[in-house]
Amino acid sequence: xxxxxxxxxxxxxxxxxxxxxxxxxxxxxxxxxxxxxxxxxxxxxxxxxxxxxxxxxxxxxxxxxxxxxxxxxxxxxxxxxxxxxxxxxxxxxxxxxxxxxxxxxxxxxxxxxxxxxxxxxxxxxxxxxxxxxxxxxxxxxxxxxxxxxxxxxxxxxxxxxxxxxxxxxxxxxxxxxxxxxxxxxxxxxxxxxxxxxxxxxxxxxxxxxxxxxxxxxxxxxxxxxxxxxxxxxxxxxxxxxxxxxxxxxxxxxxxxxxxxxxxxxxxxxxxxxxxxxxxxxxxxxxxxxxxxxxxxxxxxxxxxxxxxxxxxxxxxxxxxxxxxxxxxxxxxxxxxxxxxxxxxxxxxxxxxxxxxxxxxxxxxxxxxxxxxxxxxxxxxxxxxxxxxxxxxxxxxxxxxxxxxxxxxxxxxxxxxxxxxxxxxxxxxxxxxxxxxxxxxxxxxxxxxxxxxxxxxxxxxxxxxxxxxxxxxxxxxxxxxxxxxxxxxxxxxxxxxxxxxxxxxxxxxxxxx
Numbered sequence: 052x053x054x055x056x057x058x059x060x061x062x063x064x065x066x067x068x069x070x071x072x073x074x075x076x077x078x079x080x081x082x083x084x085x086x087x088x089x090x091x092x093x094x095x096x097x098x099x100x101x102x103x104x105x106x107x108x109x110x111x112x113x114x115x116x117x118x119x120x121x122x123x124x125x126x127x128x129x130x131x132x133x134x135x136x137x138x139x140x141x142x143x144x145x146x147x148x149x150x151x152x153x154x155x156x157x158x159x160x161x162x163x164x165x166x167x168x169x170x171x172x173x174x175x176x177x178x179x180x181x182x183x184x185x186x187x188x189x190x191x192x193x194x195x196x197x198x199x200x201x202x203x204x205x206x207x208x209x210x211x212x213x214x215x216x217x218x219x220x221x222x223x224x225x226x227x228x229x230x231x232x233x234x235x236x237x238x239x240x241x242x243x244x245x246x247x248x249x250x251x252x253x254x255x256x257x258x259x260x261x262x263x264x265x266x267x268x269x270x271x272x273x274x275x276x277x278x279x280x281x282x283x284x285x286x287x288x289x290x291x292x293x294x295x296x297x298x299x300x301x302x303x304x305x306x307x308x309x310x311x312x313x314x315x316x317x318x319x320x321x322x323x324x325x326x327x328x329x330x331x332x333x334x335x336x337x338x339x340x341x342x343x344x345x346x347x348x349x350x351x352x353x354x355x356x357x358x359x360x361x362x363x364x365x366x367x368x369x370x371x372x373x374x375x376x377x378x379x380x381x382x383x384x385x386x387x388x389x390x391x392x393x394x395x396x397x398x399x400x401x402x403x404x405x406x407x408x409x410x411x412x413x414x415x416x417x418x419x420x421x422x423x424x425x426x427x428x429x430x431x432x433x434x435x436x437x438x439x440x441x442x443x444x445x446x447x448x449x450x451x452x453x454x455x456x457x458x459x460x461x462x463x464x465x466x467x468x469x470x471x472x473x474x475x476x477x478x479x480x481x482x483x484x485x486x487x488x489x490x491x492x493x494x495x496x497x498x499x500x501x502x503x504x505x506x507x508x509x510x511x512x513x514x515x516x517x518x519x520x521x522x523x524x525x526x527x528x529x530x531x532x533x534x535x536x537x538x539x540x541x542x543x544x545x546x547x548x549x550x551x552x553x554x555x556x557x558x559x560x561x562x563x
Contacts, residue, residue, distance in 0.1 A: 095553070119131055152180065183255050288306065303356070488510070
């Protein structure tokens, strides 16, 4: 019995060993008759009408072939509109330009080898963005009532559509040949969007704002006494400041007025200016340079300077302005002041020291709505908080809610001095904060350390070199990408990171 068992075990071992020897070559030397297809093919639109393709390398492939079809031919039965051959993998990601705008395409990729049959095709689809062949507007060709638009001479187009107003300007053969057209009978101080069309496809989009009609506004020149003019204003007055420098100090605003740069492309400079708002006034500022250098007491740019227990201040709007070099802050509300609305949009705010004040600083007042969007803020309040809204506003105006919206801004080196500095030092009894699609870079501070701060929406923000924000984002919906600013030291925050550009995160002016 023992001898039989021994012979059986010996036979089993020899059989297994023999099988193992037979299958080893199959496991280590896989032979295939054709290349595998590329995998993870992705198409990403670049510069409106180019496509950037990526895929994973295929073993034994020497080159790759790409074919493009109109998406209506997505079965790939017709002739391709483009074919690109002999692409090596070290050229991937591979960008192909020159497609029509607003058009759906199908693309397929094939791996090719010298000693093996080519792979099967792998495919995906993409749609191009509207083209952008409009050229920048010449400031001398923009007035209160007309604009001249330019595009490359001879490029095909059929009409220009302008909104608001649903204006349609059919292009003549001469205008197409010249690549320019002048649109007249526009409204002054109006934000327009013009679209260059070829049939139903957009070839260019240009936003512009017509100038102030000086017939409706009070012109002011640098040699005028700006302080006396503004302090003697009447409700509803609009002041159009011509280019130049206006050296002033404190100016009291006691009537609801608007102060605007007459030529947005050549903004007037208000040097050392502090605006003190009183008597329930509203104020609109646009296309101005507010330079706090040598301002009295190194104060804030805008100060609410009067208790108003029985009424409400009019709206405050600050748009397309440059605010810099103020010692304390940008906005100070230390009086009993209920403001109808506060809007900061399209501004550049820089070199705000925060010496005894915070960036936006409400101590005893509040705004029914506070909107801060499309702004760029840098090198400011490094050792102070930026958005501060104290409980004193709720004490003075119990039951009043404040809706706070902070979106699509770029912040760089703000609240960067220490980890105790706060972006949102907000302690109002009733408020809701939305903080979304902002770039915050090079910040050591935190969002808040106040239990009363009520953030209802926080999404799609990007924190670069701002670990304390990333670690304390309560919604966990953010990225930490390097924006690749073009020249932050010179105030150029053009974003080079493609993911941020495509997602529309940050101040839109830097995402083009």
